[in-house]
Amino acid sequence: MLSVWQASEKQLAYTLSLFFIVSLPFLGALLPGLMNSAGRSACAGTTFIVSLAAFIGLLTNLPAVLAGEVVTARVDWLPALGLNFSLMLDGLGFFFAFLILGIGLLIITYGRHYLSRDDNMGEFFTYLLLFQGAMVGIVLSDNILLLLVFWELTSLSSFLLIGFWKHLPEGRQGARMALTVTGMGGLAMIGGMLILGNIAGSFELSVILENRDAIQASPLYLPALILILLGCFTKSAQFPFHFWLPHAMAAPTPVSAYLHSATMVKAGIFLMARMWPVLSGTPEWFVIVTTAGLLTMVLGAVIALFKHDLKALLAFSTVSHLGLITMLLGTGTAFGAFAAVFHILNHATFKAALFMSAGIVDHEAKTRDIRRLGGLRHLMPITFVIATVAALSMAGIPLLNGFLSKEMMLEQATKTVLFDTWWLVPALATFGALVSAAYSFRFVSHTFLGPVREDYPAKPHDPSSGMWLPPAILVVLVVVIGVAPALAEPFVKLVTASVLGIAAEVPDKHIKIWHGLIPALYMSIVAVIGGFVLLMIFKPLLRTWDAMPRPEAKVIFETLIESIAAAARGMTHSVHNGAFTRYALIGFVAIIVAGYYAWTTGTVGEATRPLQAAGPVPIAGWAMLIGATCGIVALHRNRFLALILIGIVGLMVSIGFVYLSAPDLAMTQFTVEVVTIILLLLALNFLPNSTPVESTPLRRVRDASVAIVGGLAAFVMAYHYMLRDAVSTPISEFHLANSYKGGGGTNVVNVILVDFRGFDTYGEIIVLSIAALLIYALTETLLRGPVRRRLLNRIPDQPIAGDMHPMMMVVLTRVIMPVVLLVGFYIFLRGHNEPGGGFISGLVVSIGVVMQYMASGFSWTSSRLRYPYHGVIGAGVLVAGLTGIGSWFVSKPFLTSDFTYVRIPPFNEFELATAALFDLGVFLAVVGAVMLSLESFSRLARRADTADSEHPMDINPLRDDAAPQSAPTEKA
């Protein structure tokens, strides 16, 4: 890893600190949950310290940022995809990270006092830190794919935060709506980002930002722009996606204050600012972004004015202010960007303070309904001062920071001409500012002014300092920036410079309280006076508003979602109705149709191979196979008979393999056949012995026709295939040529299995092992559940043989056992050079062990087992894996094999190959898997009424106690 640090020695400290800043909240997210039992203060304290550490880490980069440097850090993650963990800290990133971490600290303090004892504080702070990390990740990403990852993480973590009060349906609905809208936007943005990256030829932001001309000239510019803007607009709640934000207000107030004023909704704005140098300045950008921004600003303000819930009012005012910032960015001018950056700063300060004030009112008076409030200035003087200063800043009153940026916005508006109508933008901007002033005044006057009431749900008073200090700190900033904008100006200009990038120069204007008698001043005056007038006539206005028919976004959204869900349900249920036969039928028909399409659209070559003559013996074998197959279909209702017939089919297939030069396959098929039939017999022990006639003749005709068409297709394809040579040289030429030279074995099939394609084989033994473990697990579940009782008291439907373990069979299998093991060993050893190998010898040995079970009984055999089958499986996979890993020690890739020839004097020279060790792993895994499967099945068969005999033979003349011959269970 260290080799990929792409930073000079000097920069290493910066590099580390960038990773530190981004990763700290994620790592720290583990702590609050752990600290939960240590108490609420410990929990909040840990969170605070984690954030503080990240914040300090950020501040250490301040000198570099102020000097105009761009701090970068980079680790390759998936370079083949262009996805690298590259981070970049410039003015813009610093600005946002500062807001996120700084306001985060205040929110954590506030949240500690806001959450009640019933809330799980550890969970809350864990989510909060996850969110914080994701946000910091967005603003510091230098790779747009990485940025997308963090972008989606904010959607997810905000979902958890909005729905934090899981018991509230509004919380759950709001969280779901937010996730749906922002998630869909995120999806669109992924598309846009990928297009953008393809145009620029890199997913690194720093490269993309250099390619303004190439991107704007590309025919794909417009789709990319629209997709990216969809992501930004949904995240920043721009019209027509503004509706989710107010519903997300069901979240606890610290969440609203953090996510919905200072951070998450600004993510869209941030991205527009980040992409500003390459995307802005075109007519499309101007029209889309400015129009959306203006509409959002006016609409949000008007709705906010008539909201009675304090947080809903603030939510819509946030929507409106985000629209304002979007509109400023949309103008595509340097001054617009300058104003936008300044307003982001100002809005974050006053809006977070307002949210926290609203939270205090809610916390103390137990209601946020503005109609039930009023007169609070006497009861909560501190909160009153904080909220009033912040609200007046929002209204745009001079000497507060909101005034300065609103003035700049109005000035920019006078210079912006949209749709060839010079008055459109100034008029709408003034109107937006006017309504904005009106709802700010309403917030203050209806909550705090007026007479003290007697009917508050709780007796309000100022909260502890932990709750009012955080907003107070913000309000101090509001005033300081408002009175002495020169203090903030250099920083704002620095951030603006990094927004503009190479696209434009930073305007040399200064932020001033007094600009002279310019149009913006008159517009400002009109807005403030108009705001007062609106407040005066609020009651009649409200009556008109309530009488007006308005589309309710939530209802529309839910109808839309419900209809989409209904469509999906209709489609799924018509295909997926729980009938397996239907799925199978659909599957077969689809395969046949696809095959037919491929057949008719491809070209069919001439036959190049002659037909080979078949003697009488192959024809006889074929006839048996055909007869047995037809027999299965005709007689499948008699299950036992069908099982015998399928045994014949398997046998014929094995013999066919022998005849067609595939001895390994024949041996495998033959041994698998044995274990499969044993398995099916065990299953048939429980299942009914016959299949009733159920399906209608029509249905049988339908199934038969599908089957015949499928069979014909398979026949035609196989026949066609066998008469033509391969189009290009088969890769097995390579295997044949290198099997002995490279793999040290003459049985090419085995060398392919353990060497050329050893990794495949490794995967396959793992699959086999998983299947066996699955069977074991299913058996365990069955034996633990209600099925156990039924199994134990099962009455067999066939009379049971009196002599369950005949002496002859016991003796015979015992004698055979060493022979079987010897054969297995022999097949294993010769596998590399002659037909055989781990798979086949594994099956042979399994059969030998199964014979012991069958002859001598389950308990006798299992009590003599020294190793559990799980262990055998595990050992097999481990041996194979370790053999593969062994090649790492000689710097070769996984599973590279080696071999040598040795001679130990009394013997001939023989070969030692690492492949044999791998084959040993295969052998062990196969034995373990087959035995575990069969053993699981037979465990089901143990019954209550026949005690398992501990003796292998029911009748044994050597035993003295010839007693227990009470003829086990006459007849069931």
Place this chain on the structure above:
Amino acid sequence: MEFLVASAIGLMTAAGIYLVLRLRTFPVILGISLLTYAVNVFLFTSGRLVIGAPPVLRDDVSNYADPLPQALVLTAIVISFGMTAVAVMIGLGAFLGSDDDHIDDQAEASSSAGQP
């Protein structure tokens, strides 16, 4: 020879499909087994039919059967045993749990009539 193998593949496929479309678990398992044979043999024939030339290297032989399909089919045979075993286990578990070996969801748990 080619005709024999191809027709065997075709017949096993047809029988397999027909049995998979039956309504009880046991015939479906038999059908899956038949389809397995058909598919394995089909894959094997992609190396074309060669008689009497197993892919075991000999000094004086230059013509061998294609070893690659054989290697792939060998593992396929073993894996299909695992798959059959799991399918049987699932079918068995369902039967033991509900005393019903229908393969389709039944509208009424008590009904023994097949799906229309």
